[in-house]
Amino acid sequence: MSDYNFAYLDEQTKRMIRRALLKALAIPGYQVPFASREMPMPYGWGTGGVQVSAATLTPEDTFKVIDQGADDTTNAISIRKFFEKTANVGTSEKTEEATIIQTRHRIPETELQEGQILVYQVPIPEPLRFLEPRETETRRMHALEDYGLMHVKLYEDIARHGAIATAYAYPVMVQDRYVMDPSPIPKFDNPKMEMAAIQLFGAGREQRIYALPPYTKVVSLDFEDHPFDPSKAEHPCALCGAEDSYLDEVITDDQGTRMYVCSDTDYCESRRATGHIGTEGTQPEEVFA
Amino acid sequence: MRDAMIFEGGFSDVSRDSARAFRSAMNAMAHPGRKFDLTGAKPPAPLSEAAAGLLLVLADANTPVFLTGEHDTDLIRGWITFHTGTALATTPDQASFALGTWDALLPLRQWPAGSAEYPDRSATLIIEHPGEGETARLSGPGIQTHQDCALPAITPFRDNAAQFPLGLDFYFCQGSTVRALPRSTKVEAI
Numbered sequence: 501m502s503d504y505n506f507a508y509l510d511e512q513t514k515r516m517i518r519r520a521l522l523k524a525l526a527i528p529g530y531q532v533p534f535a536s537r538e539m540p541m542p543y544g545w546g547t548g549g550v551q552v553s554a555a556t557l558t559p560e561d562t563f564k565v566i567d568q569g570a571d572d573t574t575n576a577i578s579i580r581k582f583f584e585k586t587a588n589v590g591t592s593e594k595t596e597e598a599t600i601i602q603t604r605h606r607i608p609e610t611e612l613q614e615g616q617i618l619v620y621q622v623p624i625p626e627p628l629r630f631l632e633p634r635e636t637e638t639r640r641m642h643a644l645e646d647y648g649l650m651h652v653k654l655y656e657d658i659a660r661h662g663a664i665a666t667a668y669a670y671p672v673m674v675q676d677r678y679v680m681d682p683s684p685i686p687k688f689d690n691p692k693m694e695m696a697a698i699q700l701f702g703a704g705r706e707q708r709i710y711a712l713p714p715y716t717k718v719v720s721l722d723f724e725d726h727p728f729d730p731s732k733a734e735h736p737c738a739l740c741g742a743e744d745s746y747l748d749e750v751i752t753d754d755q756g757t758r759m760y761v762c763s764d765t766d767y768c769e770s771r772r773a774t775g776h777i778g779t780e781g782t783q784p785e786e787v788f789a
Numbered sequence: 790m791r792d793a794m795i796f797e798g799g800f801s802d803v804s805r806d807s808a809r810a811f812r813s814a815m816n817a818m819a820h821p822g823r824k825f826d827l828t829g830a831k832p833p834a835p836l837s838e839a840a841a842g843l844l845l846v847l848a849d850a851n852t853p854v855f856l857t858g859e860h861d862t863d864l865i866r867g868w869i870t871f872h873t874g875t876a877l878a879t880t881p882d883q884a885s886f887a888l889g890t891w892d893a894l895l896p897l898r899q900w901p902a903g904s905a906e907y908p909d910r911s912a913t914l915i916i917e918h919p920g921e922g923e924t925a926r927l928s929g930p931g932i933q934t935h936q937d938c939a940l941p942a943i944t945p946f947r948d949n950a951a952q953f954p955l956g957l958d959f960y961f962c963q964g965s966t967v968r969a970l971p972r973s974t975k976v977e978a979i
Contacts, residue, residue, distance in 0.1 A: 505804055505806065505899075506804035506805055509826070511803060511804055511807060512849060514804075514807070514808075514811075515807075515846065515847060515848075515849050515952070516849075516851070518811050518814075518815075518846060518847060519847055519852070520915070521815060522815065522847070522958070523909040523958075524909075525815065525818045525971065526818060526958045526971035526972055526973060527804075527908055527909065527953075527954050527971075527972070527973065528838075528930045528973060530908060530954060531908065532909045533909075556808075556811070556812070557808060558805070558808040558809050558812050559805050559808070559809075560809075577956065589942070638904060639906050642906075643905035643906045644905075655939050675929070675930055675973065677954060695952070698815070698816075698819045712817075712930070712932070713819040713930040713931035713973075714819060714820070714930075714931055715818070715930065715931060715932060715933045716930040717929070717930075717978075729802050741898070753897075
């Protein structure tokens with residue numbers, strides 16, 4: 501048995517985070533300030549997400565962590581182990597088995613259900629930050645719903661590149677009120693944000709928490725003549741043949757050969773387990789036999 | 790006897806019971822009008838199990854609690870301050886949380902509703918509500934189509950939602966169950 505308090509954080513800290521989470525759910529898309537704590541990992545490694553998960557976990561939960569869709573990267577494994585040790589919770593790599601999924605920069609391909617909670621790690625929570633560096637100003641802009649600057653930025657993209665060039669962290673309008681940064685997920689994932697699960701966003705260094713209750717209206721910003729396009733690489737997954745999933749481009753030699761594979765490792769593996777094999781794929785059983 | 794009633798009745802396993810109670814509180818806030826169980830607290834009457842659980846999970850020295858009407862008793866004051874360490878609010882405009890029956894909490898405009906730049910600096914009202922009253926049709930974030938729910942009134946909640954993103958958030962407690970009504974929910978009579 502570990503000597504940590506349940507889920508690492510002290511009760512006083514969890515109480516403060518829990519109050520922020522409830523306000524965030526009551527005002528979807530609004531960034532609630534919170535007193536972020538030092539965590540036993542550096543900023544940029546998911547300290548915001550970890551604090552939100554710690555305040556949300558119950559002993560009965562099944563916890564899953566993904567990093568760019570993958571369960572088996574260093575960051576995902578260490579956060580999963582952190583809560584195995586400090587909260588003694590069960591963990592899983594299966595999206596449908598998990599009750600809390602902490603994610604860095606992806607939404608799972610498998611549609612989430614009521615009762616599930618998706619916790620995002622957020623580096624820069626303020627969608628207007630690169631347009632206006634002053635917090636006092638961006639706060640006023642949110643108060644006044646003054647989002648003209650964001651539309652100018654998207655328009656300048658079109659003027660320069662012929663299309664909106666933003667491919668990730670693509671800004672959304674929440675319930676016709678707040679412009680929100682969806683964290684650096686690919687814009688391919690934006691339409692999935694209108695989901696049945698609860699979505700919680702934690703930015704540790706920037707000390708902000710925000711949230712989306714289930715079925716909240718989330719619209720990606722666009723123009724009538726340049727509608728939002730959730731694009732992805734025009735290939736099937738080389739391992740499982742999926743044509744509907746978000747793909748990573750992998751360089752396989754120094755001659756420029758490349759393959760495209762699902763970024764969601766659980767989705768890819770479960771497809772292969774049920775017999776969907778791409779051009780370069782094998783069934784998982786054969787690999788481990 | 791009185792001391793025993795003040796010192797007893799907190800969560801038996803503080804961190805785990807709090808985590809479970811918070812899950813109920815969060816699910817309620819994320820699914821307006823839907824009923825969830827919130828158990829574990831054994832407070833002195835007339836404080837309900839759910840309302841006491843909410844205070845145990847959420848209140849501390851940074852969040853003044855205002856007690857109204859029949860809930861403003863020595864026993865409840867003692868129980869809440871012992872178990873949460875909260876400073877009780879002396880005027881409504883200081884309150885982070887306000888506790889009482891619907892009639893005792895009126896008028897709603899006396900509670901802080903936040904500011905345009907910080908709409909989160911508002912009060913959450915914890916209402917002991919027997920679950921009767923007018924049936925309202927709720928819609929908005931957290932609700933797929935609509936949710937019907939008994940509220941003590943309609944107009945005050947409609948006015949509250951009209952102030953969005955400012956406004957109050959409500960918990961309705963009945964025994965060991967809780968329902969929530971955040972400011973984002975649209976309230977209509979049916």
